Amino acid sequence: MAKFVDLPSEVIYHDSIISNELRTMAKEAFVIFDRNNEDKLNVRELEIALRAFGIDATDDDVVSIVNEYDPNGRGFVTCEQFTMAVANMLAKFKEGCQNLRSLLAAADSDDTGQVGREHVRKVLTEFDKTLNSEEIDEMLDEIDTAKLGKIDYDEFIAKMVRPFGSD
Incomplete structure (x- = not known):
């Protein structure tokens, strides 16, 4: 997980x-x-x-x-x-989710609700400095099950962000 x-x-x-x-x-x-x-x-x-x-x-x-x-x-x-x-x-x-969503959506110039894996990786690296590369890959793989390289950022937030405690 x-x-x-x-x-x-x-x-x-x-x-x-x-x-x-x-x-x-x-x-x-x-x-x-x-x-x-x-x-x-x-x-x-x-x-x-x-x-x-x-x-x-x-x-x-x-x-x-x-x-x-x-x-x-x-x-x-x-x-x-x-x-x-x-x-x-x-x-x-709630504020943290809104901030994260804004950072992720910044690369969604087509307003599709999706951004590239690399943009999500970059945002997560800056947003949560406790995450390592393997953990980020795992999170992205859980969301990008079709391996299309696109991440639905609302789905990402809904599935991967929890109030406090991350263990």
Whole structure:
């Protein structure tokens, strides 16, 4: 299985922008994963709750979230802190996808939704410096199954980009 693209970006999601739908979903997830009914999630519970949102956060990501949203070092996050963290992570993911799509689409002069493998390789090399040549080849091979040398960049993003965690 190919490695996924990591999305670099910094986004701050302000409380007033969080949709009611996201608030409801976050609260529901929070209640489900607050196993001790303490109105807080510890690091392990937080990791599981993030996965429920499709956020494949690494241990380092989870610790960073707790450190950011729990400045007092208590080792947990409240429902509101969890909601803010999820909103920030999803906004970061969306912005990263939009940035990647713009970079890939820059070579689509015919507006076909497809670009050459070499353009994708060049973009990925600059966009995610953790990817090596073999990993990029693997990703391209998974998308270009017909071996035509063209990559549908929306399909690429849909299949190869994940919110956080790429292992």
